[in-house]
């Protein structure tokens with residue numbers, strides 16, 4: 308019986324770690340509330356435990372988190388750039404705590420990354436400070452009993468005195484004292500109390516050495532959840548942010564946390580297996596009676612542990628066991644003797660994650676490891692597909708004045724705008740010839756995930772760019788790109804039939820300063836000024852070639868984004884932009 312993969316939608320990626328942004332944001336909010344007044348540092352090392360560091364940080368940011376922890380400086384640099392690309396991250400504090408002899412401290416200091424130090428790297432940090440003119444912000448790492456990368460107790464006094472002296476000389480700023488716990492996930496063990504006592508000794512010694520007002524941080528996820536006495540000023544939380552529990556006997560739901568990664572693919576083949584059929588390398592499974600086997604196109608190259616025989620997957624709400632060895636690219640599940648199994652070919656199979664499917668802990672147990680390792684090791688061969696939307700800061704309109712020295716800055720601003728625009732919005736763009744209006748619109752298209760190349764609409768007056776279902780905003784609005792120049796000073800937009808599309812699209816109108824679109828749930832005015840050009844020139848070229856070479860000229864453009872109708876939501880931003888209505892909410896409406 309041959310059955311096509313009728314159940315896989317065109318949108319479904321072949322093999323994906325589906326990341327739930329809303330779950331991440333909700334986890335961050337739940338953790339922040341739980342540990343308050345301690346501050347949450349979202350630990351996004353190892354590419355956000357496999358979820359995507361920027362994805363995780365964006366979600367945490369939307370929940371109000373402003374501090375991020377990574378192991379390596381390199382991870383911190385990538386994170387900062389990634390957040391910038393999303394138009395967020397200003398004022399974020401990033402701490403990196405694991406260094407090598409080749410760590411680029413100068414880059415760290417230039418990016419404002421704070422450094423955990425154990426003393427061995429101080430000279431190189433000072434060199435970098437000299438070279439950059441920056442004052443390093445340091446967190447002293449005390450080994451209170453983990454036996455890893457902090458300074459041991461006998462070295463504390465010397466290190467603290469040295470740091471205090473450097474601080475008096477203005478060469479460093481010591482901002483924190485940190486330690487890391489060895490057994491916080493086993494609450495009954497006594498070592499955590501011993502670490503706490505040692506940490507208190509370190510804090511007292513720091514005071515005596517003249518290092519006052521240090522932020523103290525010791526808690527990882529298990530301590531943040533169960534040890535209020537270890538929360539101090541900041542908790543460095545990784546696992547909990549991803550919706551997983553560090554305790555084998557206490558599910559994440561007990562703490563109000565939801566798993567954010569769901570590993571999904573399709574059952575690519577289902578076939579009858581006769582008695583005696585051996586499955587996969589080594590024939591570690593042989594069918595003892597007729598059954599049906601399903602093929603899952605994920606293997607150890609994708610991060611599925613080779614030893615995880617005995618784990619399960621979920622298809623249509625039912626679990627099925629993994630049988631035989633996990634191979635490099637694929638593994639096999641036993642779907643049982645019932646004929647109906649044949650209809651499962653092409654169905655979505657959830658390897659682990661989504662609520663209601665196999666929990667990742669089943670895989671961790673089968674692989675004799677912990678949930679941390681299973682999610683973190685899902686390899687880059689597997690697509691990360693981000694689902695859900697962030698409600699607040701990350702998606703709010705970039706109101707106010709922005710400088711755009713380069714075409715790419717203009718595009719990036721457009722992209723931020725594109726991400727925040729909603730169905731029904733109208734954007735009126737003005738600025739002189741060569742100001743960068745089309746460049747900005749290209750960015751808007753990118754942010755909206757609109758298909759096709761955006762060029763000046765001169766010859767056609769308006770052009771529709773459909774939403775790309777595989778873009779960043781699947782199901783989002785189309786982009787209608789309009790040139791109002793030819794319409795003349797009292798142009799009649801109605802003649803373009805925009806009313807038909809405006810409700811379902813985002814309409815961007817170039818040269819639209821003199822038109823007053825009746826449509827637009829929200830209307831934004833975007834004015835671009837370019838040094839050396841008047842704000843409203845006569846168009847000299849008859850409208851034939853303008854904008855084609857907009858990127859020419861090195862002048863800095865200033866872009867003002869103003870909301871003239873509607874609300875600034877979902878997350879209204881502070882700033883110089885006018886967030887309230889200017890023309891009055893009703894006045895401008897037809």
Ligand SMILES: *Cc1c(COP(=O)(O)O)cnc(C)c1O
Nearest residue numbers: 350487527528529543544545546
């Ligand atoms: C990874 C890490 C954390 C986060 O631990 P979780 O148990 O995932 O919360 C905190 N601090 C340091 C130093 C780490 O290396």
